[in-house]
Amino acid sequence: MAENPYKDLLKTIQATEKAKTVGEQFVADLNRSIQLGKKEHTPSKSVKPSSLGGCFREQWLILQGVERDVGVLEKAEDITIQQSGNDRHNRLQYACQDAKNYGVDIIWCDPEEEARRAYAQGIKTIIKRRDGNELLCWNEDYESSFKCDGIIIYKGLKYILEIKTEEYGKFNCRVSPEIKHEFQAGMYSLCFGIDRVMFLYEDRNLTFRKGYEVIVTDTYKNAVKERIAHILAYRDKNKIPPKEKTKCTYCKYKQTCKKLGDTFVLSYEELIALPMPVVEEVKQDGK
Numbered sequence: 001m002a003e004n005p006y007k008d009l010l011k012t013i014q015a016t017e018k019a020k021t022v023g024e025q026f027v028a029d030l031n032r033s034i035q036l037g038k039k040e041h042t043p044s045k046s047v048k049p050s051s052l053g054g055c056f057r058e059q060w061l062i063l064q065g066v067e068r069d070v071g072v073l074e075k076a077e078d079i080t081i082q083q084s085g086n087d088r089h090n091r092l093q094y095a096c097q098d099a100k101n102y103g104v105d106i107i108w109c110d111p112e113e114e115a116r117r118a119y120a121q122g123i124k125t126i127i128k129r130r131d132g133n134e135l136l137c138w139n140e141d142y143e144s145s146f147k148c149d150g151i152i153i154y155k156g157l158k159y160i161l162e163i164k165t166e167e168y169g170k171f172n173c174r175v176s177p178e179i180k181h182e183f184q185a186g187m188y189s190l191c192f193g194i195d196r197v198m199f200l201y202e203d204r205n206l207t208f209r210k211g212y213e214v215i216v217t218d219t220y221k222n223a224v225k226e227r228i229a230h231i232l233a234y235r236d237k238n239k240i241p242p243k244e245k246t247k248c249t250y251c252k253y254k255q256t257c258k259k260l261g262d263t264f265v266l267s268y269e270e271l272i273a274l275p276m277p278v279v280e281e282v283k284q285d286g287k
Contacts, residue, residue, distance in 0.1 A: 031076035038079050042067050046138070046145035047228055049187040053180025056231060056241035057260075061253045063235045068252040081204070085165040088202060092163055093133040093150055107153040111135045114151045118192045125191045139191045142228050148188045152198065159198040159213075160188045171203040177212050186224035189216040226268065233271035239263075 045065045051058060099106035115137055118125045124140040134147040150161035162185050166174075177185070177199045185197040199212040234241050240263045248254065 034076040034079055035073040038074060040068060044145050047143050047187075047231065049144060049146045049184040052187055052224070052227060052231075053178075053183035055244040055247040055251065056234065057243055057257060058247070058251055058253055059231050060234050060241050061256060063231070066253060066256050069255045072255075084204065088165050088204075088207070089149060089163050090133065092200065092202070093161075096150060096152055096161065097133075105155050109151040109153060109158070111148070111151060114192055114194075121193055123191065123193050137191065142187070142190065142225075143232065144187065144191065144228075146187070146191070148192070151192065151194065154198065157196055158194055159196045160185060160192060160194050161198050161200065162188070163200045163202070165202045165204050168203050168205045171201060171208065171210070174201055174210060177201075177214060182214060182220070183224060183227065185214060186216050186220050187228075190221055190224060230268045230271070233268055234266070236276070237271050237274045238277040239266055239271060239274070241265075 042065065043062050045063050048059065048062060051062065093108075096106050097108040099108075111133075112127060112130065112135060115125055115127050115135060125137050126140075128136040128138050128145070130136075131147065133150060136145065136147055138145050148160055149163045152159050152161050162181065164181060181199065185199070189195055189197065195216050197214045197216060199214060201210045201212075202208070231241075240260055242263045242265050243257060248257075251257065
């Protein structure tokens with residue numbers, strides 16, 4: 001029997017029906033409203049810095065323009081965690097902007113000026129639109145659409161600011177940035193021509209914070225470029241990257257991924273040696 005695509009919604013409805021108190025019914029209905037109010041969109045066909053250190057197949061599906069899973073609603077608490085994270089990003093960005101008013105040695109840089117400066121230096125980053133404290137940018141060389149959390153000058157040195165919120169247990173054990181986050185920062189470094197990154201991690205529960213300075217070396221920039229080239233080679237030769245099963249938890253392409261099945265790893269050298277294929281559209285309906 002086919003799996004019901006609206007199983008998560010049905011579970012929420014059933015939870016409402018089974019609730020024994022008015023308070024429980026209210027919470028179940030409120031959760032359903034939060035779920036139904038979440039607006040999904042299909043990401044643009046571009047390299048995403050936030051996905052760069054993740055699953056190759058997920059990034060490949062984004063580049064193909066595949067729609068995300070149909071009929072699967074996010075848990076209400078996952079949605080509100082994202083909303084809380086967005087709010088904390090905004091407040092921390094505003095705190096950086098206000099710092100100079102209190103004699104604190106943090107200067108917030110105008111992201112539009114930084115993008116124009118990078119473009120004047122030959123870096124092909126252009127502004128698509130402004131979104132609050134951030135810019136939506138496009139880089140032609142890396143086929144990347146992205147936002148960064150900010151650019152600051154701290155104690156006379158310019159940094160890309162990268163803000164991350166996480167649950168307390170993970171935060172409490174943190175002693176350095178995650179590798180996948182460093183890939184993201186390395187991409188921003190290439191797109192803005194700034195070699196220093198300030199990672200700011202915040203605990204979602206008590207809002208304690210930890211900061212880590214990372215200097216993006218030429219070696220690391222080359223590693224980021226190689227990863228991008230590898231992903232784009234999979235796309236250009238129409239070869240499907242293998243599943244990375246340790247990275248499936250938050251994937252929004254599980255339905256399509258399952259239909260694509262298992263594939264083999266191909267190196268960049270193996271991919272570029274292949275002839276250019278006749279491009280076929282990725283099928284999502286199993287036909």
